[in-house]
Amino acid sequence: MKTIEDLDVAGRRVFVRADLNVPLSGGTITDDGRIRAVAPTIAKLVERGAKVVVASHLGRPKGEPDPQFSLAPVAARLGEILGRPVAFATDTVGESAKATVAALADGEVTLLENLRFNAGETSKDDAERGAFADELAGLADLYVGDGFGAVHRKHASVFDLPARLPHAVGDLIATEVGVLKRLTEEVERPYVVVLGGSKVSDKVGVIDNLLGKADRILIGGGMVYTFLKAQGHEVGSSLLQEDQIPTVLDYLKRGEESGVEFVLPVDIAISGTFPDTRTQAPVEDFAVVGADGIPAGALGLDIGPSSCALFAEKLADAKTVFWNGPMGVFEHPAFADGTRAVTQALIDSDGFTVVGGGDSAAAVRILGFDETKFGHISTGGGASLEYLEGKTLPGLAALEG
Numbered sequence: 001m002k003t004i005e006d007l008d009v010a011g012r013r014v015f016v017r018a019d020l021n022v023p024l025s026g027g028t029i030t031d032d033g034r035i036r037a038v039a040p041t042i043a044k045l046v047e048r049g050a051k052v053v054v055a056s057h058l059g060r061p062k063g064e065p066d067p068q069f070s071l072a073p074v075a076a077r078l079g080e081i082l083g084r085p086v087a088f089a090t091d092t093v094g095e096s097a098k099a100t101v102a103a104l105a106d107g108e109v110t111l112l113e114n115l116r117f118n119a120g121e122t123s124k125d126d127a128e129r130g131a132f133a134d135e136l137a138g139l140a141d142l143y144v145g146d147g148f149g150a151v152h153r154k155h156a157s158v159f160d161l162p163a164r165l166p167h168a169v170g171d172l173i174a175t176e177v178g179v180l181k182r183l184t185e186e187v188e189r190p191y192v193v194v195l196g197g198s199k200v201s202d203k204v205g206v207i208d209n210l211l212g213k214a215d216r217i218l219i220g221g222g223m224v225y226t227f228l229k230a231q232g233h234e235v236g237s238s239l240l241q242e243d244q245i246p247t248v249l250d251y252l253k254r255g256e257e258s259g260v261e262f263v264l265p266v267d268i269a270i271s272g273t274f275p276d277t278r279t280q281a282p283v284e285d286f287a288v289v290g291a292d293g294i295p296a297g298a299l300g301l302d303i304g305p306s307s308c309a310l311f312a313e314k315l316a317d318a319k320t321v322f323w324n325g326p327m328g329v330f331e332h333p334a335f336a337d338g339t340r341a342v343t344q345a346l347i348d349s350d351g352f353t354v355v356g357g358g359d360s361a362a363a364v365r366i367l368g369f370d371e372t373k374f375g376h377i378s379t380g381g382g383a384s385l386e387y388l389e390g391k392t393l394p395g396l397a398a399l400e401g
Contacts, residue, residue, distance in 0.1 A: 001399050002168040004041065007142055010049035011106050015140035016042060016170065017157050019149035019379055020056035020074045020111075023362070029077055031365055034149065037379045039081045041146045041170035042109060046084070051104040053140055054078070055092070055112045055157055056147060063119030065091075075111040086111055092118045093135035101139050112139075121156045133160035146170025149357065149380030151395030152387075158395040169399050172379065177396065179354055179376045180387045188319035188352065189215055194311070194342055196221025197325030197359065200244040205389035206324075211254050216261045216318075218311050220303050220327035220338055227252075227264055233292045236270070238300035263314050265291050267304030269328065269335055274299060277331040286334050301335040302328025308341035315345040322388070324356030324381060330363045339363050347373045357381030 007014075018038040023030045045052050059069040072088055079086035087110040089100040100110045115121045120132025133156040143165040145151070150158050151173070169177075183191075193214045195203050200223045210217065219227055222239035229235050230248040255262045272285045288304040289295070303311070315321060323346060327338030343364055346353040353374045355361050358381025364371060371377055378384045386393060 001174075003174060004044060004144055004168050004170060007144075007166065007168050009045055009142060012050060012141040013101060013104070013139065014045050014050040014052050014142045014144055015136065015161070015165065016045070016052055016054045016144045017147045017150070017161070018042075018054055018056045019147035020054075020071060020078070021058050021149060022074060024058075024068075024073065027073055029073055031362055032077055032081070033361060033365060033377070034379050035074060035078055036081055038146050038170065038172050039078070041144065041172055042078075043082060044171070045144070046082070046107050046109060049106040051101070051106060052109040053101055053104075053112065054086075054109060055115055055136070057116045057121070057150065057155075058114050059116070061114060061116050063116065063122070065113075065117045069114050069116070071111060071114050078109075078111060082109065084109065089113055093132070093139070097139060115155075115157050122153075123156070129156040130160050132156040133164055136161050137164040140165060143167040144170045145395060145399045146172045147395070148173050148176040148378070148383055150383070151380070151393045152383040152391070154394040159398045162398040163401065167399060173396075173399070175376070176378060176380065176384075179378070180384065182352060183320065183322055183354060183388065184213070187213065190318050191320040192216045192218065192315055192318040194218040194220070194315070194321065194323040195325050196223065196327050196339075198222035198239055200226045200241050200248060203325070203385070204244070204247060205391070206385045207251055209389050211251065211258060211260055214260055216263055216314055217255070218263045218314060220265060220307075220311070220342070221325050223325070224265055224303070225300055227262075228291055228294075231264075234294050234296065235300060236294045236296055236298035238294065238298070263310065265303040265307035266310060267291055267306045268294055268300040269302040269304050269337070270294060270298040270300055271334075272298060275301065275329060275332040275334060277329065280332055283332070283334040303338035305337065308338055311342055312345040312348070315342070315349055318349050319351040321346055321349060321351055321353045322356055323354070324358065324360055324385060326359050326363050330367065336367060340367055343367060343369050351375075354378065356384045
């Protein structure tokens with residue numbers, strides 16, 4: 001794949017497909033990590049005299065404008081990070097976009113409105129998607145793909161547009177792919193994978209593929225209750241995917257046969273109700289029980305203190321760690337200890353540590369950890385997982401052509 005150093009960008013319109021899908025609360029950005037991640041690529045293009053046209057999606061609007069998903073707050077924050085004004089087009093390929101791009105001088109930046117306000121961006125119909133890509137191509141001379149969090153999507157701006165313009169990868173995608181190769185092709189051992197989050201079904205492919213690569217797989221989060229149920233334990237009212245129990249049993253059997261150690265929690269933090277993460281009101285019935293002793297009706301909401309110590313021990317000698325998914329409802333202080341313990345264990349490790357995007361990356365920031373203490377914090381949880389599953393990612397394939 002070509003990099004931006006391979007492109008002559010001075011005086012030319014460069015379309016940068018970024019991933020600026022940041023969380024918003026009442027129009028306020030609550031985590032600007034993805035904006036900061038792509039800013040160096042944009043800054044490099046600016047310094048080389050490009051006219052930079054940045055584009056992204058945000059949320060899941062239904063193919064038409066929706067004010068709650070506007071990228072206007074992102075344009076303001078991007079300008080602050082870059083230390084220069086960022087013009088904002090109020091549409092994607094309409095009059096505002098055309099006029100704003102036409103007005104760009106060398107070294108200036110504009111951000112288009114949310115790409116998903118146009119149905120062509122996510123259409124399953126090749127012709128509709130291609131027509132939107134044609135309109136986007138009219139706004140630029142060159143294409144730089146740097147939205148790693150979207151490369152697993154066959155969308156117009158990710159998959160179809162690179163075929164219409166000379167293209168290259170941005171620094172962020174180049175870094176992400178290099179990291180993923182270290183997790184799949186050049187692995188230092190012991191290789192420990194920590195998986196959490198809510199559902200086993202979200203991690204089926206990655207567990208299946210890592211059974212032949214990892215030395216240990218630590219399981220936490222909501223998905224652990226399906227593992228515990230598969231072992232015959234009561235899980236109360238905890239999150240459970242009954243249909244995944246045969247799959248889990250197969251994983252445990254294959255792990256034993258192949259020498260991959262599955263590590264499950266030995267104790268669980270529970271409550272009778274789901275905590276209020278908005279007000280963070282105290283949990284009156286908080287308790288810790290053995291992983292084989294969750295009472296009927298109780299909700300498992302985090303791994304317990306003995307499990308925190310166990311997981312830290314299993315991470316201590318790791319030379320490579322990939323972590324995707326929190327250990328519990330970390331947004332509430334009563335159930336944040338498991339995620340905090342895993343995060344600290346990664347920091348304490350001497351190995352190459354990768355935080356696999358999504359909620360894991362958010363947890364690092366929300367819990368106040370220093371991001372520089374990790375080997376890498378990915379900007380794309382879903383893309384990272386699909387790469388580790390061995391899938392071809394449409395956005396990366398398009399950039400290789």
